Amino acid sequence: MSDVGAGSAADASTAFLDRLLKAGVLIPMGADGVYGRGAVFEHILEGLDALATRAGAGDGAERVRFPPVMVRRHFEHSGYMKGFPQLAGTIHCFCGDERAHRALLRCMEAGEDWTTGQAASDVVLTPAACYEVYPMLAARGGLPEAGALVDVMSWCFRHEPSTEPTRMQLFRMREYVRVGTPAQVEAFRMDWMQRAVALIESLGLPHTIEVANDPFFGRPGKLQADIQRSQQLKFELLVPVNDGAEPTACLSFNDHQNHFGALWGVATPDGAVAHSGCVAFGLERLTLALLRRHGLDPATWPTPVRGVLWRP
Amino acid sequence: MGQQATEGAIREILATHGRLNRPAAEVKSDADLFAVGLDSQAVVNVMLAIEERFDFEFPEDRLTRETFTTIGSIAQIIASAGASA
Numbered sequence: 001m002s003d004v005g006a007g008s009a010a011d012a013s014t015a016f017l018d019r020l021l022k023a024g025v026l027i028p029m030g031a032d033g034v035y036g037r038g039a040v041f042e043h044i045l046e047g048l049d050a051l052a053t054r055a056g057a058g059d060g061a062e063r064v065r066f067p068p069v070m071v072r073r074h075f076e077h078s079g080y081m082k083g084f085p086q087l088a089g090t091i092h093c094f095c096g097d098e099r100a101h102r103a104l105l106r107c108m109e110a111g112e113d114w115t116t117g118q119a120a121s122d123v124v125l126t127p128a129a130c131y132e133v134y135p136m137l138a139a140r141g142g143l144p145e146a147g148a149l150v151d152v153m154s155w156c157f158r159h160e161p162s163t164e165p166t167r168m169q170l171f172r173m174r175e176y177v178r179v180g181t182p183a184q185v186e187a188f189r190m191d192w193m194q195r196a197v198a199l200i201e202s203l204g205l206p207h208t209i210e211v212a213n214d215p216f217f218g219r220p221g222k223l224q225a226d227i228q229r230s231q232q233l234k235f236e237l238l239v240p241v242n243d244g245a246e247p248t249a250c251l252s253f254n255d256h257q258n259h260f261g262a263l264w265g266v267a268t269p270d271g272a273v274a275h276s277g278c279v280a281f282g283l284e285r286l287t288l289a290l291l292r293r294h295g296l297d298p299a300t301w302p303t304p305v306r307g308v309l310w311r312p
Numbered sequence: 313m314g315q316q317a318t319e320g321a322i323r324e325i326l327a328t329h330g331r332l333n334r335p336a337a338e339v340k341s342d343a344d345l346f347a348v349g350l351d352s353q354a355v356v357n358v359m360l361a362i363e364e365r366f367d368f369e370f371p372e373d374r375l376t377r378e379t380f381t382t383i384g385s386i387a388q389i390i391a392s393a394g395a396s397a
Contacts, residue, residue: 079353220356222375227352230377259353 016242016292017165023296032161033169044287044298045172047309049153052174052281055199061151061176066132068155069123074135079263080127083216083224087158089125092118125157129173130278137179138264145269147180149188153283166241166248171284178277179261181268185277189235189253192279196237196251202308205239205289212236212249233257239289250285254278318387321365326350326383329357341384346377355380362386368393 020026027036037045069091070078080088094104096117107114126132129152137148153174160167178188193209200207212234213225228234233255238247254277260266261274268274290309294301298309319341326336326345333349350358359380363369370379374389 082353082356219369219372219375220359222372223359223377223380224352224356226376227355257351 014163017163019296020165020288020291025291025296026165031169032163033167035168040296040298041287041291044290044309045283048281048283048286048290049174050311051199051309053151055195056151056176059149059176061149063151064133064136065152066126066154068126068157070126070131072120072122072124074132075124077135077263078131080131083214083221084127086217087160087215088127089157089159091121091123091125093121095119126154127158128156129154129175129280130177133177134179134260134264134266134276138266142267142269143180143274147178147184147268147274150177150179151175152177164242164245166285166288168284171282174281174283175278179266179274181272182257182275185255185275189255189277189279193235193237193253196253196279200237200239200250202304203290204302204305205293208238208247209235210238212252239286239293241285241289241292248285248289250282250289252280252282254280315387315391318390319383322362322383322386325358325361325365329361330354339383341387342382344381345383346381350380362390366390
C-alpha cells in the first residue's frame with residue numbers, strides 16, 4: 001500500500017485507512033483492499049462473531065464451516081458468472097511437466113507474463129458465504145417440515161480493488177440462511193431486521209435500513225437491479241464509516257425467492273420448490289464501523305459497548 | 313413494422329425465453345408478465361433477445377421492471393426508438 005497517503009490527504013475515506021494502517025489495526029500487504037489484521041482488529045471481529053452467535057442462539061441453526069473455496073462445478077452451476085463476472089476470482093495452477101516448468105521460470109526471470117500457461121483448477125474463491133449451503137441441502141434430499149436454518153461463515157473474495165477500507169477484496173461474511181416455504185423465509189427476514197437493529201443499537205452505532213440491490217454486471221444488470229429493488233428483495237443496514245461518503249452496508253437481509261431452490265432442486269415436504277433467504281453480517285465492515293465510531297483503542301470505548309462485545 | 317407485428321415478435325421471444333406459465337400467444341398486451349411467470353433471470357434473456365431481433369438497445373433509463381411488465385410497454389419503447397425487426 002505504498003501509494004496510499006501520498007497526496008491523498010483530501011480524501012476522507014483514505015484518511016481513515018491511513019489512520020488504521022499507522023495504528024497497526026490493519027497491515028499493508030501491497031495491494032488495494034488486501035490487508036493483514038492486527039490484534040485490535042481481530043479482537044473486535046471475534047467479539048462481533050460471538051455476538052452474532054448469541055443473537056442467533058436458541059434458533060437451532062446448524063453450524064457449518066466451509067473452506068474459502070467453492071467447487072468449480074458448483075460455482076458454474078450457481079450462475080454467478082451471469083450476474084457478477086467482474087467480481088469472481090478463479091484459482092489457476094501450474095499443471096505442466098519439467099520442460100514447461102523451465103519455460104515458466106525463464107518467463108518469470110525475464111519479467112514476462114508467466115500466467116498464460118496456468119490452468120483452471122477445480123476450485124474457485126468463495127464469492128458469498130452461503131453459496132455452498134444450497135448444494136449441501138440439495139444432496140440431502142427434501143427439506144423437513146420445519147425447513148432448514150444454517151449458520152455459516154466464510155472468507156469471501158470479490159475482485160474490486162479499492163482504497164476504501166470498507167471495500168476489501170477478502171473479508172469474512174457470517175450468515176444465517178433460511179430455506180423453506182415463502183412464509184418461513186419472509187418471517188425469518190422480518191425477524192432478523194428487528195434483531196439486527198437492536199444489536200446495532202447496543203453497539204452505539206447510528207444506522208438506517210434501506211432497500212438495496214446487488215452489483216449486477218452491465219446493461220442487463222441495470223434491469224436486474226431495478227427488479228430486485230422494486231420487489232424489495234434486498235435490504236441493507238447502513239452505518240456511516242467513511243467521512244464524506246455514503247454510509248456503508250454492514251448487514252444485508254436477502255430474499256432469494258425460489259432462485260437457489262430451483263437451481264439446486266431443493267423442495268419443501270409438499271414438493272414445492274423451496275424459497276431461501278439470508279441475513280449476512282459483514283464482519284470487517286462492522287469492525288470498521290465500531291473503530292470509526294468509538295476510536296482506534298477499544299479500551300476507551302463506552303463500557304456498555306464493551307460489555308456487549310466482550311462478555312466478562 | 314406495425315404495433316401488431318412488433319407485439320407478435322415479442323410474443324415469439326417470450327415463448328422461447330420467458331418461461332411463462334401459459335402460452336405467450338394467449339397473453340394480452342396489457343397483462344402483467346411477472347404475474348404469468350416471468351422472473352428476474354428470464355427477463356434478461358428476453359431483453360437480450362429483443363435487442364438482437366430488433367437491432368436496437370433499450371435506453372439505460374428504460375431498463376426497468378416497468379418497461380418489461382407488459383408486452384404493450386415493451387412494444388412502445390421499441391416503437392419510440394424507431395426500431396424494426
